Amino acid sequence: xxxxxxxxxxxxxxxxxNVIIGLAGLALTAECIYFVSDQHRLYPILEATSNxxxxxxxWIGIFTGFCFFLLSLLGIVGIMKCNRRILMAYLILMFIVxxxxxxxxxxxxxxxxxFVPNLFLRQMLENYQKTDTGNNDEQIKANGVTTTWNYLMLxxxxxxxxxxxxxxxxxxxxxxxxxxxxxxxxQQCCVMTPNGVPRDLALCRLGVSGYLNLNGCYDQIAGxxxxxxxxxxxxxxxxxxxxxxxxxxxxxxxxRIEY
Amino acid sequence: xxxxxxxxxxxxxxxxxxDYTYYIPQLVPTSLQGRLTTTTFTLESPKCLFNQMSTNTVxxxxxxxxxDTTKLTIxxxxxxxxxxxxxxxxxxxxxxYNCDNNASYIRVGSDTSCSTPNTCxxxxxxxxKYIVKFVVLDINNKTVDETGWSGFIxxxxxxxxxxxxxxxxRRSGGMIVLTSILSVLLAFILVGLIGAFILGxxxxxxxxxxxxxxxxxxxxxxxxxxxxxxxxxLN
Numbered sequence: 001x002x003x004x005x006x007x008x009x010x011x012x013x014x015x016x017x018n019v020i021i022g023l024a025g026l027a028l029t030a031e032c033i034y035f036v037s038d039q040h041r042l043y044p045i046l047e048a049t050s051n052x053x054x055x056x057x058x059w060i061g062i063f064t065g066f067c068f069f070l071l072s073l074l075g076i077v078g079i080m081k082c083n084r085r086i087l088m089a090y091l092i093l094m095f096i097v098x099x100x101x102x103x104x105x106x107x108x109x110x111x112x113x114x115f116v117p118n119l120f121l122r123q124m125l126e127n128y129q130k131t132d133t134g135n136n137d138e139q140i141k142a143n144g145v146t147t148t149w150n151y152l153m154l155x156x157x158x159x160x161x162x163x164x165x166x167x168x169x170x171x172x173x174x175x176x177x178x179x180x181x182x183x184x185x186x187q188q189c190c191v192m193t194p195n196g197v198p199r200d201l202a203l204c205r206l207g208v209s210g211y212l213n214l215n216g217c218y219d220q221i222a223g224x225x226x227x228x229x230x231x232x233x234x235x236x237x238x239x240x241x242x243x244x245x246x247x248x249x250x251x252x253x254x255x256r257i258e259y
Numbered sequence: 260x261x262x263x264x265x266x267x268x269x270x271x272x273x274x275x276x277x278d279y280t281y282y283i284p285q286l287v288p289t290s291l292q293g294r295l296t297t298t299t300f301t302l303e304s305p306k307c308l309f310n311q312m313s314t315n316t317v318x319x320x321x322x323x324x325x326x327d328t329t330k331l332t333i334x335x336x337x338x339x340x341x342x343x344x345x346x347x348x349x350x351x352x353x354x355x356y357n358c359d360n361n362a363s364y365i366r367v368g369s370d371t372s373c374s375t376p377n378t379c380x381x382x383x384x385x386x387x388k389y390i391v392k393f394v395v396l397d398i399n400n401k402t403v404d405e406t407g408w409s410g411f412i413x414x415x416x417x418x419x420x421x422x423x424x425x426x427x428x429r430r431s432g433g434m435i436v437l438t439s440i441l442s443v444l445l446a447f448i449l450v451g452l453i454g455a456f457i458l459g460x461x462x463x464x465x466x467x468x469x470x471x472x473x474x475x476x477x478x479x480x481x482x483x484x485x486x487x488x489x490x491x492x493l494n
Contacts, residue, residue, distance in 0.1 A: 207292025
């Protein structure tokens with residue numbers, strides 16, 4: 001059977017398939033590493049909502065991407081040597097990695113649906129500037145939320161999740177610790193001069209456009225997260241679809257190999 | 260004598276002309292985010308209304324019901340609001356309400372420190388119902404003029420954050436497609452893997468199992484022996 005040109009062609013196709021799996025695996029790893037490095041500094045917000053499974057999906061993606069790369073090397077060796085043992089190990093390990101990658105893609109796709117404005121709104125109202133959590137772990141989370149929100153509102157020139165009215169429409173921890181007259185919304189919502197002080201504090205409190213950032217931060221939060229989740233889910237999906245055919249082909253080859 | 264009449268007419272006219280009751284204090288337009296907050300509300304500042312030559316003082320009267328402005332006890336500080344049902348704040352001379360074209364606002368309840376207790380413009384304590392009017396007091400704290408009452412103003416109170424529903428609602432189509440396709444692919448691979456191992460192991464059997472070879476040998480031996488035994492009677 002080894003001398004048969006049809007089988008030779010089949011082997012070449014499978015090797016090509018494995019090369020693509022290996023490269024795609026490396027790309028997936030790179031993408032997931034970029035995601036978990038959290039360039040937009042949004043992780044504390046997700047952590048406080050206990051909805052950070054999307055980062056878990058990315059961590060799994062790092063692992064499976066690299067496994068795909070290594071296993072594709074193993075597969076190429078096995079196919080070239082037509083070695084049943086190597087190919088059996090390849091198939092079993094590939095199946096395990098495949099399961100993990102399916103989990104990663106499904107988690108990323110599912111979590112993407114959870115990023116509704118209300119999720120961030122409620123968490124912002126309950127945790128922003130919170131100081132008496134009574135629990136060290138909770139306190140670290142609350143501090144993370146406060147820092148992240150201050151950073152977002154200052155750097156992205158936005159206010160609240162939907163706009164400054166978020167701070168007025170709902171009672172919040174921020175409202176209980178600050179007087180409403182002096183802080184209808186956090187001072188970070190004010191339009192700042194280049195020196196980092198509000199252009200006009202009185203007009204900012206009054207909510208005059210040009211002195212107060214009237215747009216909400218939702219797009220600045222959900223935008224990057226959804227893009228990343230989309231990448232992890234659908235790139236993973238594409239790799240899985242490709243790997244499916246390569247694995248089927250390898251199984252056929254494995255069954256046909258004679259000693 | 261005619262000059263006397265003229266002076267008298269001027270005096271009467273000035274008294275009649277200074278009737279501000281047609282002016283009703285207004286909240287600022289809704290486009291301003293801070294129009295109504297939990298403890299403040301913001302009014303438009305009256306423009307070109309008060310007598311620019313007068314030295315009388317204009318006060319803002321904040322009340323929770325309509326009060327008789329001729330019987331105000333003065334001073335009526337912010338702290339007396341709970342007992343009196345009204346207070347006076349923001350004292351300024353009539354001439355300070357100038358006539359320029361710049362928009363200006365009065366934010367009632369903006370003073371959090373209350374450094375001047377008698378005229379303090381402190382935060383409003385409850386959502387309440389408030390009505391306001393401007394009153395003009397002369398040097399003897401006697402009401403000489405007033406504007407009309409504003410409408411009742413109710414301050415919004417924040418809803419509890421626990422009422423916010425964070426449920427994402429319907430699943431997105433993409434998520435359903437992805438999950439179902441991946442589940443099917445995984446099931447196919449599992450079936451394929453099991454199938455391949457069953458088929459593959461059948462291929463292996465004849466080559467790897469050694470004992471049957473020995474049995475074969477034995478059988479041939481046995482057969483030849485039998486042959487031998489059968490051959491005897493024939494010969």
